[in-house]
Amino acid sequence: MATVLVIAEQVKGQLKKATFHALGAGRDLAKRLGGAELHVLVAGANLGEAAKQLAEYAGTVHVVDGAAFEHAVAETNALAAVAAAKATSASHVVLAATTWGKDLAPRIAARLGAGIASDVLALVGEGTVHFKRAMWAGNAVATVEVTTPIKVVTVRPTEFAPAEKAAAAGAVQAFAADAGAAKTKFVSFAEVKSARPELADARVVIAGGRGTKGDFKPIEALADTLGGAVGASRAVCDAGWQPNDLQVGQTGKVVAPQLYVAAGISGAIQHLAGMKGSKVIVAINKDPEAPIFQVADYGLVADLFKALPELTDAAAKLK
Amino acid sequence: MKILVTIKRVEDYESKIKVKPDGTWIVTDGVNYRANPFDEIAVEEALRLRDANMPSEVIAVSVGSELSVNEIRSALAMGADKGILVKQAGWVDSDAVARCLQKVIEREKPDLVLMGKQAVDVDDNVTGQLLAEYLGWGQATFASKHESLESAEEKAKKPGVKLAADKASVEVIREIDGGLETLSVKLPAIVTVDLRLNVPRYASLPNIMKAKKKPVEELDPKALGVDVTPKVKVLKVEPPPARAAGIKVPDVAALVQKLHSDAKVI
Known part of the structure; x- marks a missing residue:
């Protein structure tokens, strides 16, 4: 059985909205692959609530919860995602094409020897699924085929509806991942605060x-x-x-x-x-x-x- | 400090891009070509870092057809010291480009690699990150700065990417969803640049003349041991879906009526 693995994005234990759109794309992709399992990985610190929430959408939630993953950089998150992709024998790894997803996804692809389709607008076909993506500032739309056995996909959140809750809640499992020794250190974050919607x-x-x-x-x-x-x-x-x-x-x-x-x-x-x-x-x-x-x-x-x-x-x- | 900067030949974003009737690619006849604008920002940042940390050197590298030597020359005219062209006719995917660059970097051993965050032709935004993972290096994508492009710091051509006092790392401010993040990355590292890091300089006529005499080495993917078979194949290219033609309204009252009664969005 094929597996689609979605990598969830969170800040301080709060899931980002884009993740639900990635789950929507992941669910559609799993269906097109003939009923693949939908798994999700979330890495960070204090993820109790986030994991419970994700279980309403995916069959299995893999949780990497630890101080080493708080403010984790792409190098570190890629290690966890690749370990989870291997453990679940994932055929597709899906992330939202946010700045976080764009930063991380290619590192996962390179580590898995996978091809990557970035900022995908739509899925095409059943059984074998191809991807539509914009090029030349949206003046052309290409249909691309990822030829490697494992495929990494980032999806444009505005083009995929958020996932609906599954009939039954999925399982939540702790997942042990090595944080490695990153060459990059988080220093600070200057948030732009606004009372208006994002x-x-x-x-x-x-x-x-x-x-x-x-x-x-x-x-x-x-x-x-x-x-x-x-x-x-x-x-x-x-x-x-x-x-x-x-x-x-x-x-x-x-x-x-x-x-x-x-x-x-x-x-x-x-x-x-x-x-x-x-x-x-x-x-x-x-x-x-x-x-x-x-x-x-x-x-x-x-x-x-x-x-x-x-x-x-x-x-x-x-x- | 040895800085390597990448530069890609792309369709001019001000050219009208049209899809070929047979849906295989875009029409390239009559289209102007130029350096990827994000890469020009990377070149500018490389020059500022070099000039603030002498002795240093900037190498401009392109992967592309023999015509890409024009874009290397434009980087040399801005002030880069030498060029390298990995000559590859026809389209290759971003993964193949990353693996060509990996070989060049293993040979040149730069301290820092600066790249545009994406090329404005295929808009992939993956090459820098792929390259960082292939090399096992740290990365800081979407480099930006707190100061605006109208600020005194920008006018003084100060680098936005800051080299640490011990010269072992760089501090990079990244433009991400929700704000600006600061990372410290150990060298050697990959930094990809966003729009608001700097305003690239124009090449002066004397510098354009001087650039013609600067060395450009040619390399071949095969000789570098890179298999350029794509991991991502383009099957078809289509024009984007057209929007239905709109209407002009004479005044605000008519606009409100349309938005409220017809479109029902207010």
């Missing part, structure tokens, strides 16, 4: 570009009225007007909310690659020729400093 998970994203001239107040007001997240174009982050982690685009975050409002964003190819998957796109720009209008469902040629407050007032009245 950009990658938000139902509504209001994004501002160069047209804001750095003044994000109207963007933030609309986001807060609609319970949404704030996003930004690359130009805005490069100028230091907004923190880097708000950047939407090929080189930033890929988002696919129900509603995406692009205000004062011209719509460079690399920005479009990060938001084209949104359900409804609204563009507000003074320049009627801005490329953003080509992907917008609703375009409004207007000054954002006038249009956004009006939109905010109208949205508040609808609540």
Whole structure:
């Protein structure tokens, strides 16, 4: 029996949302492989709650719980993942294509002698499963075959629905893994704190570009009225007007909310690659020729400093 | 300090990319080529580290067709000292590129390898991490910094990757989900760079002329003992799904009506 092994991502014992999307992809993959078992590995410290939660989604949860795995770097996590892949005879190892997953997955692949399909958008076929992935900033979609016996896959969280709970809870097992002697040491983490939802998970994203001239107040007001997240174009982050982690685009975050409002964003190819998957796109720009209008469902040629407050007032009245 | 920096020849991101009608690849006729923009940031960082830690040397390495010598020359024109081209016609997967680089590194024995976090053609974002594991080295991916690209530190061309006083490790600030993480990595190490680490310099005309005289060595994957058979094969390339054409609305009231009644998103 084939096994699909999902590697869970957690911070301080809290599972990341993307992990449930990876489990959704893992479940679909297991089904396409003709009923493979779904296992999940979680490594870290104080994982009691996380393990219990994961057991609601996977047949077996392997838990590496120890101080050596708190703040573990990719070198260390790769050792645990490879040991678990071998112990479960996994045919596929699946991670979410978050910065954590992207950092770790290739090291697992190299150690297993496996090929890696990264940032996968969709699974194709049954029995033998191929993978669709974006290339050239989303201007082309390739179908790729991983030819090695073991395959490592990172999946784009916005493209896979989160897993539903399994009929019965799975087993939780302690898994002993050697942490090795990493050449890399965690020093510190400077968290960007926000009262708004996380950009990658938000139902509504209001994004501002160069047209804001750095003044994000109207963007933030609309986001807060609609319970949404704030996003930004690359130009805005490069100028230091907004923190880097708000950047939407090929080189930033890929988002696919129900509603995406692009205000004062011209719509460079690399920005479009990060938001084209949104359900409804609204563009507000003074320049009627801005490329953003080509992907917008609703375009409004207007000054954002006038249009956004009006939109905010109208949205508040609808609540 | 010996620094190796990788540089890939890619389609210019400002070129219009179209899929071939037979679905085998993209149309390359009429497309401009240039160095991968992330790799240019890696070259810039290598030059800053070199200049802050003399005596040091920067070697620019590319794996690709004979035309990739142009991108090596552009790194030399920015200021790199010498080049190495692992000549490989046709597409190879990122794993084969990583194993070619592994052989070059085992021969050159650099203290630090700087690479772009991904190439903007296949957008894989795996080569640096694969290479680190093949070499058994530490890695710091997505190198960034706290200061903005408009800051005084950036204008003074200070390296964002900091060499420790004992020269045995580097401290790297990484741009990850939720914030900025700082790692300390023992040398030799792989560092992949993100957008906001620095603004790459332009090559001056005299430096472009000088670059023509700098040495570029050619190597061959076979002679290096690397089997380039892909672990990941591209079966088919398609255009992305098109979005239905949208409409222009005359004012905010019309927009609100559409979003509320038709799209039902507010």
